[in-house]
Amino acid sequence: MAEKIIVIDEGTTSTRTMLFEADGTPLGSAQREIRQHYPGPGLVEHDAAEIWAATLACTRDMVEQAGGAHQVAAIGITNQRETVVFWDRKTGEPLAPAIVWQDRRTATDCAALKEAGHEAMVQARSGLLLDPYFSGSKIGWALKHWPQLREAGDRLAVGTIESYLVYRLTGGVHVTDASNASRTSLMDINGTSGWDSELCDLLGVPVALLPEITGCTTTVGVTAPALFGSPIPISGMAGDQQAATIGQACLSPGQTKATFGTGAFILSASGTTRPHSENRLLATVLVQEGDMRSYALEGSVFVAGSLIKWLRDGLGLLASASESEGLARSVADNGGVYLVPALTGLGAPHWRPDALAALSGLSFATGKAHVARAALEAQAYQAHDLKSAFAADGVDWAEVRIDGGMAANDWMAQDLADILDLVVERPGFVESTALGAAMLAATGAGLYSDLASAAGTMRGTATRFTPALAAGKRKTRLAGWQSALAKVLG
Numbered sequence: 001m002a003e004k005i006i007v008i009d010e011g012t013t014s015t016r017t018m019l020f021e022a023d024g025t026p027l028g029s030a031q032r033e034i035r036q037h038y039p040g041p042g043l044v045e046h047d048a049a050e051i052w053a054a055t056l057a058c059t060r061d062m063v064e065q066a067g068g069a070h071q072v073a074a075i076g077i078t079n080q081r082e083t084v085v086f087w088d089r090k091t092g093e094p095l096a097p098a099i100v101w102q103d104r105r106t107a108t109d110c111a112a113l114k115e116a117g118h119e120a121m122v123q124a125r126s127g128l129l130l131d132p133y134f135s136g137s138k139i140g141w142a143l144k145h146w147p148q149l150r151e152a153g154d155r156l157a158v159g160t161i162e163s164y165l166v167y168r169l170t171g172g173v174h175v176t177d178a179s180n181a182s183r184t185s186l187m188d189i190n191g192t193s194g195w196d197s198e199l200c201d202l203l204g205v206p207v208a209l210l211p212e213i214t215g216c217t218t219t220v221g222v223t224a225p226a227l228f229g230s231p232i233p234i235s236g237m238a239g240d241q242q243a244a245t246i247g248q249a250c251l252s253p254g255q256t257k258a259t260f261g262t263g264a265f266i267l268s269a270s271g272t273t274r275p276h277s278e279n280r281l282l283a284t285v286l287v288q289e290g291d292m293r294s295y296a297l298e299g300s301v302f303v304a305g306s307l308i309k310w311l312r313d314g315l316g317l318l319a320s321a322s323e324s325e326g327l328a329r330s331v332a333d334n335g336g337v338y339l340v341p342a343l344t345g346l347g348a349p350h351w352r353p354d355a356l357a358a359l360s361g362l363s364f365a366t367g368k369a370h371v372a373r374a375a376l377e378a379q380a381y382q383a384h385d386l387k388s389a390f391a392a393d394g395v396d397w398a399e400v401r402i403d404g405g406m407a408a409n410d411w412m413a414q415d416l417a418d419i420l421d422l423v424v425e426r427p428g429f430v431e432s433t434a435l436g437a438a439m440l441a442a443t444g445a446g447l448y449s450d451l452a453s454a455a456g457t458m459r460g461t462a463t464r465f466t467p468a469l470a471a472g473k474r475k476t477r478l479a480g481w482q483s484a485l486a487k488v489l490g
Contacts, residue, residue, distance in 0.1 A: 002073040003447060004066045006232070007437040008055055010079040010161050011240065012036070012100065012262045013309075015051060017058035018431070019066055020438040022073070022447050024458030026429060030061035037097065042104035042344075045097035048085045051161070052092075052168050060228065069228040074219070074235035075169075076441030078433050079161035081183045081239035084138045086149055089157045092168050096146050098161075099138040102262075102302065102344050106137035107353040118202060125188045125196055127274070127283030131351055133300070135160060136185035140204030158209040160184070162237050169234060170221040176211040177218075177237040178293060182285035187213065189283065190274060192291055215288040216242075217444040217451060236440025240433045241265040242286050245296060247436030248401040248427065249455040251287075256390075256397045258416075259433070260379060260406035263347070264304035266386050267296040268395050279389040280349045289443070289451055297395055299348040299386035303341040303357075305406045307375050310343065317368045325411045327372035334477075336361035338484035339374040341382075349389040352489060360484050376412045380419035381481040387420055399423040401462070403432035418469035419477065427462045435459070 003022040008015070016031040032054040037045040059075075066072050082101035087094045099105070110130045113119070119130045128134050139158055143149055149156055157167065160183070163176040181187045181195075186205055188196040194213050200206065214220055216238045222231035238246065241259060245267045248257040253271040258264060267286070275283045275297040286296040305321070312318040318327075338360050340346075345353035359371065387397060399422055406412060407430050417424040429435060439454040448454035 002071050004072050005074055005076060005438045005441050006059060006062050006066065006072050007076045007078065007434045007441065008059060008165060009240070009434045009437065010051060010055060010077070010165065012080045012102070015054040015058055016434070017055070017062045018434045019062040020435070022442055024435060024438065024460065026431075028062060028065045030058040032058060036100065042107070044100040044103040046083065046100055048087065048094035048098045048164060051098070052165070055165055056227065063228045069230040069232050072232050073447060074233045074441040074445035075223070076236035076437035077162045077165055077234065078238055078240050078243040078437035079165070079180070081160065081180060081241065082133060082135045083161050084135050084142070085159060085161060085164040086142060087157050087164060087167070088152065089155050089172075095148055095152055095156065096142060099142060101133060103138065104132045104345060104353050106132040106141050109137055109141065113202065122185060122199065122202070125190065125199060126185045127182065127189045128185050129280060129282070129351055132353055133347070134183060134185040136199065136203040136205055143204060156209060159211045163211045166220060166234060166237070169223045169227065171224040173221040174211045175214045175220045177216045178213055178285045178288035179216055179238040179242040181213045183239060186210065189285055189295070192293065215290055217289050217440050219444055233445060235444030236437055236442070238287060238437060238440055241267055241298065242284070242296070243436035243440070244403055244433040245269065245286060245436065246439055246451065246455060247432030247434070247459070248403060249459045250401060251294070251452055251455060254395065254398065256399070257401045257403065257432070258383060259404040260304045260402065260412075261404040262304065262306045264301035264379060264382060266299045266383065266400070268390060268397065270295040270297055275393070275395070277393050279392045280351055281389055281393060282348070287440070287451065297390065297393065299389060301382045301386070302344045302347045304379055305404070307339070307341045307343065307378065308406070311372065311375055317371060324372045324376055325409045327369040328376050328411045331367070331369045331373055334373050334377055335366055335370040336363070336480070337366055337370040337374040338480055339371065339378050340484050340488045341375070341378050342488055346488070348386060350489065355488050358484065358488050360487065376409065377415060377477070379406065379412060380415045381478070383416060384419050384478065397422060399425060401425045401427070403427060403430050413465045414468070417465040417467045419474060421467050421474065424465040425462045426465070428460045
């Protein structure tokens with residue numbers, strides 16, 4: 001019996017495919033970078049054809065490493081959320097650029113809808129706020145401004161990244177999973193509802209363009225035989241942050257994970273009860289097994305690892321991202337320097353798409369080590385802002401499980417523990433997003449009876465970081481951050 005699992009992890013800056021044993025042991029990976037296109041201020045686009053080509057090449061590498069398609073029990077898919085693809089139903093080819101989650105082109109549209117009093121209804125049904133981050137307003141904008149989409153008529157299909165990949169892999173199955181659908185602002189997340197006609201009308205999105213919503217551990221189809229030699233079931237899907245939460249085995253109410261990748265995303269599991277926030281956090285579908293939905297409360301930070309990449313590529317302050325840790329350790333403190341990383345606005349709990357980044361507290365004594373340290377410290381400060389909002393909503397964290405590329409930085413992990421005044425736990429295998437998708441696919445393929453069983457077996461060991469900062473220093477540092485943040489918020 002085939003027991004290997006292949007996971008397609010389609011991120012914002014790269015596509016990666018990983019091969020796992022059924023017990024969660026990683027066996028290999030293949031990765032290709034994805035170019036980001038910036039056609040104007042606040043605009044971020046991808047070429048979906050490039051994403052498909054990279055996905056196909058990487059997946060073929062892992063099928064070969066597995067010993068052939070007959071050795072693979074299932075494929076799982078996890079993806080950058082909110083990014084929208086527009087394609088031709090007949091050919092599968094994209095008809096327009098993919099609009100990336102970071103894109104802010106609909107900020108004015110969202111502000112107008114908010115001013116007109118629609119946000120309360122949107123939040124009640126979708127769990128989300130009116131912000132250009134989410135998919136719905138992007139789709140409405142594209143239909144209004146890109147004539148080739150209107151001209152395509154009933155040939156036009158729309159979906160988030162996992163929906164597009166399933167369509168290409170299967171040769172025509174048009175589905176999305178409930179976790180990704182819950183990030184569009186077009187889905188009623190209460191109970192077992194689907195696309196909401198009033199939300200779709202509000203954002204200018206015809207329901208007929210959208211995929212069918214399925215569970216996250218559902219076998220939605222099989223790959224076209226010509227792709228990998230023989231068909232492989234696609235049996236698990238979730239958005240990247242939900243997949244990371246699952247990979248960290250945060251399934252019980254109150255368990256919390258924080259992923260530090262391009263952005264930073266903190267989710268606390270809520271069980272089968274949909275959470276409601278009074279502090280501008282998001283309610284989202286964590287996972288759907290069969291018809292049973294579980295939820296999470298989420299705080300989204302737009303700039304995390306992309307800040308270090310900007311220091312490296314945009315400003316030339318770093319030779320490599322890993323250099324930031326040594327620089328942070330080389331100085332005794334931040335020297336009064338604070339970096340508010342609002343390079344694409346500010347996410348939760350502020351939701352200010354108009355905010356601009358700021359570097360403050362500079363003097364002739366400031367060196368690049370202070371700037372690098374301020375960039376890493378900003379991750380803990382942003383997490384602390386979210387911790388306060390979660391606590392105000394009645395969800396106080398007992399500990400935090402971290403993952404993502406930045407989580408490998410020991411200095412940052414310890415700084416999180418110090419500023420949050422909590423134990424921070426980091427798994428030995430930090431690619432929790434891919435591991436979570438493997439858990440979903442293994443469950444969907446019948447290798448485990450349910451997701452909890454898969455998570456209990458497949459998650460490995462972890463390292464714990466305990467708070468070691470004096471309370472007075474923590475208070476002083478947080479006060480400095482609040483002062484810097486206040487200037488950005490105006």
